[in-house]
Amino acid sequence: MRQEILDDLDKxxxxxxxxxxxxxxxxxxxxxxxxxxxxxxxxxxARFYKKNIIxxxxxxxxxxxxxxxxRVGEFSGDKRAGIERxxxxxxxxxxxxxxxxxxxxxxxRAVLGTVDIIRDVIETGKNILLLGKPGVGKTxxxxxxxxxxxxxxxxxxxxxxxxxxxGGDGDIPHPAIGRARRMQVPNPTKQHDVMIExxxxxxxxxxxxxxxxxxxxxxxxxxxxxxxxQLIGTAHGxxxxxxxxxxxxxxxxxxxxxxxxxxxxxxxxxxxxTVLERKAPPTFDIVIEIQERDRLAIHHxxxxxxxxxxxxxxxxxxxxIRTPEGRVEKIFVSSTKIQEEEKDSSSLQKKPDILxxxxxxxxxxxxxxxxxxxxxxxYVVRNFSDANCLLLLxxxxxxxxxxxxxxxxxxxxxxxxxxxxxxxxxxxxxxxFKLGTLRSNEEERALREAQxxxxxxxxxxxxxxxxxxxxxxxxxxxxxxxxxxxxxESIGSEPNRKVKIFPY
Numbered sequence: 001m002r003q004e005i006l007d008d009l010d011k012x013x014x015x016x017x018x019x020x021x022x023x024x025x026x027x028x029x030x031x032x033x034x035x036x037x038x039x040x041x042x043x044x045x046a047r048f049y050k051k052n053i054i055x056x057x058x059x060x061x062x063x064x065x066x067x068x069x070x071r072v073g074e075f076s077g078d079k080r081a082g083i084e085r086x087x088x089x090x091x092x093x094x095x096x097x098x099x100x101x102x103x104x105x106x107x108x109r110a111v112l113g114t115v116d117i118i119r120d121v122i123e124t125g126k127n128i129l130l131l132g133k134p135g136v137g138k139t140x141x142x143x144x145x146x147x148x149x150x151x152x153x154x155x156x157x158x159x160x161x162x163x164x165x166x167g168g169d170g171d172i173p174h175p176a177i178g179r180a181r182r183m184q185v186p187n188p189t190k191q192h193d194v195m196i197e198x199x200x201x202x203x204x205x206x207x208x209x210x211x212x213x214x215x216x217x218x219x220x221x222x223x224x225x226x227x228x229x230q231l232i233g234t235a236h237g238x239x240x241x242x243x244x245x246x247x248x249x250x251x252x253x254x255x256x257x258x259x260x261x262x263x264x265x266x267x268x269x270x271x272x273x274t275v276l277e278r279k280a281p282p283t284f285d286i287v288i289e290i291q292e293r294d295r296l297a298i299h300h301x302x303x304x305x306x307x308x309x310x311x312x313x314x315x316x317x318x319x320x321i322r323t324p325e326g327r328v329e330k331i332f333v334s335s336t337k338i339q340e341e342e343k344d345s346s347s348l349q350k351k352p353d354i355l356x357x358x359x360x361x362x363x364x365x366x367x368x369x370x371x372x373x374x375x376x377x378x379y380v381v382r383n384f385s386d387a388n389c390l391l392l393l394x395x396x397x398x399x400x401x402x403x404x405x406x407x408x409x410x411x412x413x414x415x416x417x418x419x420x421x422x423x424x425x426x427x428x429x430x431x432x433f434k435l436g437t438l439r440s441n442e443e444e445r446a447l448r449e450a451q452x453x454x455x456x457x458x459x460x461x462x463x464x465x466x467x468x469x470x471x472x473x474x475x476x477x478x479x480x481x482x483x484x485x486x487x488x489e490s491i492g493s494e495p496n497r498k499v500k501i502f503p504y
Contacts, residue, residue, distance in 0.1 A: 006110040006176055008086040009033070015071040015083065015090075015105070017064055020044060023055060034135070035106040038064060039093070068103055073169045077187040078162070082108075082169025087143075087176065089165060108165065110176030111137075115144040117296060117320050117328050121286060122149065127231040129252060129283075131238055132290030138234045139165050139210055141290065145232055146208045147178035155230075158183060158204040162191050166210055180208070192220040199224055209233040218251045222283045231284070238368070240287045240299055240317075241354065241377045244306060253287065253302050255279035256310070276310045278303065291372045294322035301455075309354070309377050314433055317375040330448070354378065355413065355432065358387035360403060361396035363420055370425035376433045389413035391428065393420055443476060450477040453501045454484050461503045465491075468498040 009030070013021045016036070024030060024046060032049040040062060044055040072090045075081045079092045087108025092100045114137070115122065122128060122145055130138045143166050150157040157180035161167045167182035168174030181202070185194045191209075195217065198207055207224055212235045224231050235252060237243040244250050257279040266275075282302045289297040297317035299305045305315045319331040355378035359367055364380050371378050381387050390407040392400050394416050407414050413432070417424045446469050453464040466477060474490055477499045481488040487502040 006112065007031075007107060008083075008088070009107065011083055011086050012088045012105065012107060015068050017067050019058070020055070020064075023058075027053070033107050035104055037102075037104055038068065039102040040065060065100060065103060068105065069100065076163065077189070080163045082164050084170035085168055085172060085174060087165070087168045087174055089163070108168070109140060110143060110174065111140050112144060112147075112176070114141055115148050117294075117322050118145075118288060118298070119148070121288070121298065121300075122232065123153065124286075125230055126285040127225050127283060128233075128286045128288060129243075130232075130234045130288050130290060131240070131243065132234075133238050136290045137293050138290055142166060142208060142210055142232065142234060143176055146180040146206075147176060149206050149208075149232075150180040151178035156203065156205040157181065158198045158202055158207055160185065160191065160195055160198060160207065160209040162188055162210065166208070192216040195220040195224060199227055199229055204229055206230045206232065211236065212249065212252065215248050215251075218249055218283070221252060225283045233284075239289050239372055239375070239379070240302070240305065241309070241371075241379055243287070244309075245354075245379065251280070252283045254282040254306055278306050278310065282306070289317065289372060289375070296320045297372070297375050314376060319375075355389050355429075356381045356387045357389045357391050358384045359391050360400050361393035361420070362391055362417065362425070366420065366422045367391070367425050370422050370429055374426060374429050374433075376429050378429065387412065389415070391415050391417065391425075394418050443473060446473040446477055447480055450480050450499070450501075453499075454481060454486060457486060457501045457503055458484070463503070464501045466499045466501070468492070468496045471497075474499050 013024055016024070020036070024033065024036070027033075027046070027048075029048050029051070034047045034049060037045040037047065038060045040060055042060060044058050044060055046053045046055070068090070072081045072083055075092055079094065081090045081092070082088060083090075087110060089106045089108055091104045091106070093102030093104075095101050118141075130141060132138050146157050146159050146166065149155040159166050159177060159180055159182045161173075161182050162185040164184065167177050173182040183194055183198055183202075185191050192214070195207065195209060198204060207229055209221075209231070210233065212218060212221055212233050221231055221233065235243065235249055237246060237249065240253065243253055244256065250256060255278065256276050258274060259277045260274050285302055287299040287302050289299075291297055297319055299315075299317045301315075305317075308315050321329045321331065323329060355376070357367065357378060357380050359380060367380055371380075384390075384403065384406070390403065390412055392403075392415075397404070397416060404414065415428050415432075417428065449466050453466050456462075456464045469477065474497070478488050478490075481499070481501055485504065487504075488499050489502075490497055491500050492498055
């Protein structure tokens with residue numbers, strides 16, 4: 001599907017003093033403008049997707065700030081304002097006396113056609129949570145999702161628009177939300193109240209909300225889900241693993257509790273008596289991690305993913321990529337169990353369920369990118385005392401001698417990388433979690449069909465036959481089925497021999 005961008009860029013440029021506006025208009029990359037920063041007494045800065053430009057010698061004055069303020073709407077409790085019937089956002093920085101001394105003027109864009117990459121997912125009617133770092137496109141995807149649900153699927157959609165980022169500034173919402181209705185929030189602290197008000201007063205089939213960030217909002221989200229309303233939202237977090245470890249928001253995906261098992265149950269599971277388990281059903285059935293603008297990782301069954309994660313298994317997410325030609329491609333990584341190996345008493349070491357990595361001489365940003373790319377249960381910690389893994393660069397090995405000794409004393413995972421690259425980090429993570437390699441298109445289709453068959457058998461408790469495949473693809477299907485604890489066998493004669501899946 002062809003993407004159409006609606007940015008009303010001319011309306012944003014009109015709020016700037018003439019000399020600033022002209023310098024921006026003359027830039028050949030004006031269509032890639034992200035935001036303009038105006039701080040009192042400092043040189044003005046324009047930020048683009050692939051570059052930053054400093055207006056050298058052009059210092060922001062109080063008159064510049066007042067010029068902009070006179071051309072935008074009123075600031076709300078979260079110090080944000082907009083331009084009527086546009087998606088642009090102007091955020092203020094105040095001094096200790098409440099006077100505005102800085103502005104971040106961010107371009108708001110509606111990109112029609114972005115939802116094609118997850119259209120089948122939103123049509124399931126399940127609750128969907130979008131995660132991703134700021135600026136990666138969460139709100140853009142959320143807006144387009146609301147429009148498609150309202151206009152093309154004829155759903156009663158209500159948007160809870162706390163900062164007017166989804167529907168734009170002013171009483172009349174931006175056309176990009178289609179026939180979806182929009183409820184504004186007078187103050188960010190009241191967002192949870194408006195969420196409940198929407199359900200009680202306006203009979204929505206779908207509620208769309210941006211930035212669930214407090215415990216009250218998480219509780220309101222659960223209340224909405226329990227009333228049978230489809231909930232689609234975003235939350236503060238980058239990956240499902242990050243969210244699970246956030247005490248405020250972990251309830252959105254079921255939360256974690258410590259459980260003490262009986263001796264018999266601990267022996268049956270092959271674990272210690274004290275284990276972590278999911279506390280409740282997840283509010284959101286599906287979690288989508290927006291890794292990059294055109295690359296997503298989808299956890300289709302959050303409850304199952306977290307249950308397996310806490311027991312030492314990995315169910316890798318489905319990776320979807322939008323190619324430059326506009327096609328959506330799916331990448332499937334084979335699911336494997338984290339093997340917990342015990343060595344002799346002199347070097348006893350267990351692989352932890354969740355890897356908490358302390359990097360030394362390693363780029364945190366690159367490491368976090370590698371973790372997101374593979375979708376493994378790991379995250380980066382800032383304090384060595386919180387870590388169970390030390391990852392360091394070979395060039396820094398000598399100066400980190402004391403740290404290495406301490407890591408060995410604590411029986412931590414210790415790994416030394418030759419170079420500070422994402423590839424090296426992905427290789428370490430893949431080896432640690434014993435991930436398989438990316439499959440070919442043929443293997444991907446066979447495994448995807450097996451995954452569908454597994455889900456059918458687990459749901460209906462009835463046998464399921466897959467389509468005929470060559471021997472090497474049937475072997476991969478058998479391996480995947482076995483990982484879910486199901487039984488399978490090959491039936492029929494070549495070239496029509498195929499795999500049949502049986503319940504427990």
